[in-house]
Amino acid sequence: MRRRILALVIKEFLVLLKDPRSRFVIIIPPFVQLLVFGFAASFDLNDIPLAVYCEDPGADAQELLAGFRHSPHFSDVAVIARDEEIRPLVDGRVALVVLHIGPRFSRDLRLRRPAAVQVIVDGRDSNTALVALGYVRGIVDRFNRRWAEQHGVPALPARLQPRAWFNPNLESRWFVVPGIVGLLTLVVTMLVTALSVAREREQGTFDQTLVAPFRPGEILLGKAIPGLVIGLAEASGIILVAVYGFRIPLLGDLTTLYTGLVLFLIAAVGIGLMISSLAVTQQQGLLGAFLFLVPAIILSGFATPIANMPPFLQQVTLVNPLRYLLVILRGVFLEGTPFHLLLDQFWPMALIGAVNLAAATWLFRRRLY
């Protein structure tokens, strides 16, 4: 029996790897995507286009402006002198932030009256607007503290001392790249398994496999093992690039990481085979893979946190294996989370995997004849 399965596995690998185009699709795009997404998928901002509208020639206003000019987060794109100039700059997306210092700024400041600066932000991209406002507040805050020291204004009664654990500079890349490991592993595994039976059905070779002396379970295993192996190889390659290319700290141990990966892959292969047994044509197989992939990625916490979703959707995410893998990946990479703290992530994946494989076997048997 082992020999028969081995023969099927070898056949399956040959089909996938012998055709230069399908070999290319399995190997090259994931790494290109890793590079592109690793560099692009970031919520950090630099060079925010800033338009300055300063009506106050005083030294204090200039000092505040210097704070913006020296910041790596902002770059000056325009200096304006009239109110009417603001709208076209913001509407046309030339400037994201307009800083308006009124004519009475220095005088108010010297007279110890509250001096205001007006900040106009383009809110079309709400997250960028929020982050930009945070930077503006930070710069004004620093100006305030220096001014208070220099002019003997009593300090505020309490101040915040913020610090970030696990990612001290709050770099988005540290969050995104471990997530990409899970994302790409899922995409490749799904595509390999979801189309495998449908392709044979369309080409007519499936009938030949059926009349050969294989049991249905063996045929299914012959399809599952290549998916598992390719998924593991893909994940290992991506992890190497993440650690040595992107310099993401890998604090935890590999046993924990690979336990998670194997459990996840079993669940993913199960879903892929279910789609595969249901699909008659490759188009249906691809559509099925897609209808699973898109929600699985969105509802996994890959780009936006699960905690921000409405409660009923948070319940839905509980059946998504990617959700658990992402916690494991980020935990092992950034926090060095030990095995026992991740048990709550392991068992749901194992359960999902068992259910999926059982369902795939059942569907497969039913659709054979």
Added chain:
Amino acid sequence: MSLAADHRTRSTSERGSRGLRLRGLVRKEFLEIIRDPSSIAIAFLLPVVLLLIFGFGVSLDAEHVPIAVVVDQPSAETAAFTAHLERSPYFEPLLLFRMDEAERAMRARRVSAILRLRSDFARRRRIGGAPIQVIVNGVDANTGRLVMGYLDGVWIRWLEQRGRDAGEPLDVPVSVQERVWFNSELESRNFLVPGLIAIIMTLIGALLTAMVMAREWERGTMEALLATPVAVWEILLGKLIPYFLLGTGGMILSVTLAVWLFGVPLRGSLAVLFAASTLFLLAALGMGMLISIVAKNQFVAGQVAIIVTFLPAFILSGFLFDIRSMPAPLQLLTHIIPARYFVAILQTEFLAGDVPSVVWPNGFALSIMALLFLGLSRLKSGKRLE
């Protein structure tokens, strides 16, 4: 062997039958769409499912963030501070008495931040400058930064309240008056849902057409078509027209859902919106055709379609991540992604209105893209058998 040259020499009397041939092809394509329910699913079910999942599932607004509050020595002062925290919609404070408990909660992901008021809080406060220690979980950097910003807000409100109670207004030299245009509540849904339409249209346009033409090559029906007196451009048009109509249907559905279900304001004109989406749809259909012609195999065509159309539309279009913050080579790369121009137009049309300086350049880029991809498909699909 090229049959195209041969075809050109035919008498002009056949010209009249062209309209008829094209109609026949379009009819055939529609029949195929109707008979394979997965095409209808991509065009109408997918937009609804995606809009619902994205619209509800993708949110960058953190609320009820669990935060551990460690008060070393409870007093009236510390109670006033934690009361402000409890009143904030952004936080769900969990009162703890020891720092190591809080650290354990953070490691087990039960809280996303720790706020600690040290035992000397009240005393140091009177002489000025009592430190409030804040630790956020930085794994999710963006949420970490938002939480810091929210805490900043709580702290300022607490200071103002104290100032009012003591009769001495808060002495801050410079205050920032913030005005957010177009989306004053900074709701991420208003920003995400318009961009989402570009992603859905990419799926309908590129994925569906890529699969459909590759299928004809795989099944050999393309060869049968080539053997008929049909011209190449007629075959291409015969594919384009039905899927263009399907895509337009998906677009109307998406815009309706965005406005009615998600309440996203539509401040621009419908005419501009539909002109832009027509251009984008043509570009997406062109991409799909080109992919299928080059791949000629459904497995490869499907993969390539996902990798070069869907994922870039998701990550490199400005739909979620700001293009201006990407490294320079990637910013250049985004220029060849049609979704980038469409996302810019969509976000502006929905939230800001008809802004000529956004609509014209992006619309122009979209027309170039459409011409490029459709032209390349025409060039690549000679009447040849391999």
